[in-house]
Amino acid sequence: MIVGSCRNLSLILRRVGRINELALFKSCRRLNHNVVNSVNMNSNQTGYSPHHLKKSTDKTKNALKRLRKKTKWDTTDRTSRESILMYEIQEALSIYDRSLNLESIRNPDDLIEKYLFNNTRPETLVVDVTCIYQTAEGDCLAIIPKESYITKDIDRNEVENKFTVLKIPKALEGEKVNIRILRHHHYYAEAALLSVSKKSKTSPVRNDSLILCEKFDKCSGCQYQMIGYDDQLALKKKTIEKAYRMAFSSWAEYIEDKEAFGNVVGSPLQYAYRTKITPHYSKKKQMDKSLLNIGFNNVLGNEGVVDVQSCPIATPSINKELSAKRQDIMKSLASSSQDIVDFRESRKSQDITLLLRDSLDVNHSTGEYKNVCVTNGKHVVTQQVDGCVFQFQGSEFFQNNNSILPLVLEYIRYQIEQCNGNLKYLVDTYCGSGFFGICLSKDMPDNGKVFGIEVSKLSIKYANHNAKLNGLSIPKDIEFIEGTASNIFSNKSFLDSKVEGNDAIVIMDPSRKGSNDSFIQQLIEFRPRMIIYVSCNVFTQARDLAYFFETSKNNGVHYRLKEVTGFDFFAQTKHVESIAVLELK
Known part of the structure; x- marks a missing residue:
């Protein structure tokens, strides 16, 4: 609540039009009134009444049903966004107060309902909130007592000694911020960043003069334009570390160079790169x-x-x-x-x-x-990367940052050169239109060969077209096979080539959902000399590698995790790609 004349000020602003939160903060300070931790426009201040939000209406029931479905904690997939956020919330709780648990932050149904709709939600402003934890989505988590902003209409047993986790976009760990509380979910609430508090020390990494987009504060496309590039890479390294901590906690047992784990290679272009x-x-x-x-x-x-x-x-x-x-x-x-x-x-x-x-x-x-x-998904797109030309249909997948792709290829070539034993074959699973297989084909010996596997018929068509476009002989130099990645090791053409795992390197580049147990089991049976796992979702990569190392160990097959390196394909955003290199002992 606001005391003294500020209450009247808020009422006037509400009647005139949409409240200007920042102006309200400034006006309260000018009037020398005490602004408490929260500014809660309760029933008496806003004209809001719980009777205005009929709990029995179909609209409310349907909205609550959709909200529960959207925010359900999916325990079957520990790499879903909901599961990752729950893991992050629990890490944030351990930072804030180790005695707290999920029950301490659970939002009761009455509170969820109260903040459900924009037109009936109480206007709740909170100042000087401390951000304590950066999420993989680029948001920041903060924790406040429920008593600091909930004054009426909610059972006091649901409020006393209870806390609310706030998820704040565009905020950074270590900042104190002024926010507006929005929709509540079961274990957290959304919040809008209004400003960085003048009372707090300036964030050591925030520099708003770096922002190039005039819509940055509203657009969900970028998260990190307000910080320097080295700091962006440091945050992305933390994301890689978090993913492995969450989904592959024993990773350190399999790697030698722990200090280099998760280092991120920067993009040559940090703007104007996205194709x-x-x-x-x-x-x-x-x-x-x-x-x-x-x-x-x-x-x-x-x-x-x-x-x-x-x-x-x-x-x-x-x-x-x-x-x-x-x-x-x-x-x-x-x-x-x-x-x-x-x-x-x-x-x-x-x-x-x-x-x-x-x-x-x-x-x-x-x-x-x-x-x-x-602009037409059926039209052909032409790209040139590392001296190779690629064509594919506009709607099909291809990497979206050409400036960093030569660095990725250079890294993979280095790993191949360092591999113990002579490699004759490259098996490009999830090959798409043939990018990795075609670019790396020149690194194979004269008696070697590249195999590509892809489930999309259209991608296979363009992969063959691209191979010819780049002067490769089919099937002598390269061969593309239509099917799932799991089928490649039993494919007749592949078997007829008598490819031995000890002579082969396998490249994996699955979609965000990662690989599957069937493919990983066959991969272990094939025993390639080296495996290079390229991932656009480090959480599913960590999950897959946890299963790989556990299963291979149980089958008497031993690999070492040589390196895990990040590549910043999407500068200014939360996203980070990662490459894991596995080598047969």
């Missing part, structure tokens, strides 16, 4: 076409789409096309035309997702080329 973006908008919500928002989700999740005129991490050709595409959409909506085909539309939500992908337009007469933007 694909997928902004979106909603036809249903955009009734006023002049206010059409085309961009990315709001950092607060349920606040709609943030209008993005230009994205600083995207390539120049993409930003140029984004501006043109915006004009096309406005004209199309104005005329109610339905002839725009280069998007994906969700029938349920009427959300429309655009595709903008950087590509090379080559003049075959002169050999000259320029960067253009492909």
Whole structure:
């Protein structure tokens, strides 16, 4: 609550329009009134009454049902976002007070319901909140007593000696911040960052002058533009360490160089590197076409789409096309035309997702080329990496930061050179359109061969096309096999080649969900000399390696975890790719 004249001030602001939280803080200080830890617009202050939110309404029941489903702690998958967050919450509790447990922070149903809807949620502002823990999603966790902001309508037994975990986007560990409390979930509450408190010491890493995007505070696309690049890499190393601590706690038993574990290789380009973006908008919500928002989700999740005129991490050709595409959409909506085909539309939500992908337009007469933007998922995209040319359909997967790919290839080549024993074969599982296999084929001996396996027919088609495009002979130099990664070791062509694991290196590059037990079991039976696991989700990588080392050990097969190195494919964001190198003893 606010004491004295500040209460009247808040009432006036509420009546006039949406409260300006920062102005409220400043006004309270100017009036020399005491601002307590929370500013809670309770029933008497806002006109809010619990009767206005009928608990029996279908709207409330359905919303609560969706919320429970969305935030359910999935104990079957310990690498789900919910499970990772629960692990992080428990680590934060141990920092704040080791005597606390999950029951100490559980939010009762009445509290969840009270903060459920935007139009009935009490306006609750909290000042000088200490951020104590950085999450893998780039948010920061803070913990406050429930009594500091809950004054009425909730059973006191659910409040006294109880705490709320706050998840605050764009905040950094060690900062004191002013926030607004939003929707509550079972074990945490969402919060909006209003400002970094002037009462606290400035964060040792925050430097808001580094921010290049004018929508950074609202857009969910980037998390770390406000900190220097070395500090970004340090945070991503901590993410790798956390993932292995959580999903593969015994990793240290299998590695020799523990100090280098999780070091992150930086991206040569920290802006203007991203070769694909997928902004979106909603036809249903955009009734006023002049206010059409085309961009990315709001950092607060349920606040709609943030209008993005230009994205600083995207390539120049993409930003140029984004501006043109915006004009096309406005004209199309104005005329109610339905002839725009280069998007994906969700029938349920009427959300429309655009595709903008950087590509090379080559003049075959002169050999000259320029960067253009492909906006149709069925059109062919051309990329050049490390002297190799790749073509693939716009909707298909390909890495989105070409500047760092040569460093990744250099790292893998170094590992191959250092491997004990002569390697003749490279087995590229989850090969997509053939990137790793084709680029590394020149590192195989004359009597060697590359095998690629991919479940997508279309990707196999382009992988074969790309092999020919780069002068490789099929099937002498390279062969691509359609099927799941688990099937490659029993494939007839693969078996006929009499490939021995001792002569082979296996590259794994699965999707975010990681690999599976069946593939890992067959991989152990194959016993390749070296395994290189490239991952866009370090948590599933750690989980898979935990299963790999446990299973291989039980089967009398012994590998060492040579290295785990991060690569910053997505500068300014929370994401980090990691490469684990395993070598047969």
